[in-house]
Amino acid sequence: MLPLQILLSLPAWIGEVADVGRRYRSDEDRVGLAIELSRRNVACGDGGPFGAAVFDAADGRLIAAGVNRVIPQSCSVAHAEMMATMIAQQRLRRHRLNDDGGRYVLASSAQPCCQCYGGTVWSGIDELLIGARSEDVEELTEFDEGPLPADWIGELERRGIVVRRDILRDRARGVLAVYGASGMPY
């Protein structure tokens, strides 16, 4: 008999880091949370050095958080951005977040890889905020970002998704450096 279900989960400490009562209003507030999630994920040994979060762009309300869970959950899809996006969509009960006419933001501690890049196209986000660049990830860790379209930012912007990067880049690089120096398996 084939399995018919997939269950993915986040660590319980997410609730200590991500504050549902707070309003995350600036790009730095939003990427700052993503970076803190990445830092804590490494410190707790719960997955790779990546964090992400989805916000309501208008009021800064936190909709969902995510961290990399690839190795603990045996799932190559379980990157931080995908976890945050899937949880946000299931929470709001729609597969395209902005189908309600609102605007939604995905903040990531690092530039999305080829899989998460493609995923943003279908997710219904309006803004993608990025901490570390792809070259930071490849310099400081063993991770590969994979093949992207040559004009990856332009492709998103033509589909209505604004991209802003280098937000708290040094802080994001700091987590990647700690991870890279640790020799951790993920």
Added chain:
Amino acid sequence: MLPLQILLSLPAWIGEVADVGRRYRSDEDRVGLAIELSRRNVACGDGGPFGAAVFDAADGRLIAAGVNRVIPQSCSVAHAEMMATMIAQQRLRRHRLNDDGGRYVLASSAQPCCQCYGGTVWSGIDELLIGARSEDVEELTEFDEGPLPADWIGELERRGIVVRRDILRDRARGVLAVYGASGMPY
């Protein structure tokens, strides 16, 4: 309190279509199953017109099946290829399928979109088998395949993933045409 879990599921009829006792030995056997999954998914109204399956390349054993579940599960990640890949990985308890030294095949009723394309890079598959082309999907349905690298096949092949396409292409186009003519929401 933020949700910390994602649950995705496939329809119960998958077990009637996908035969764990059979050995799917040829490319046509493998893509044929993916197309039959897509056909049944449309007929049952359980998601978009896409099916996929993961096989052990050596003996043709079926590891996992998947169909598009985007709208029913409120999840833009729940494309057929991602569902099949995630179930295969959780079943085999490793995030990279071929880490055991085996060879694995992902067969899809249609060319993977930008998200599933990126996902294949990390999944540990060795062969990607495709029925309908991207232009078939865009001709016969309202779906967009999204931005891909210019040389998307070459990028996979440089990473050790062989791509073969146009396998039972007319049969795959037939399902897309039925779906496209039906005016179904997904």
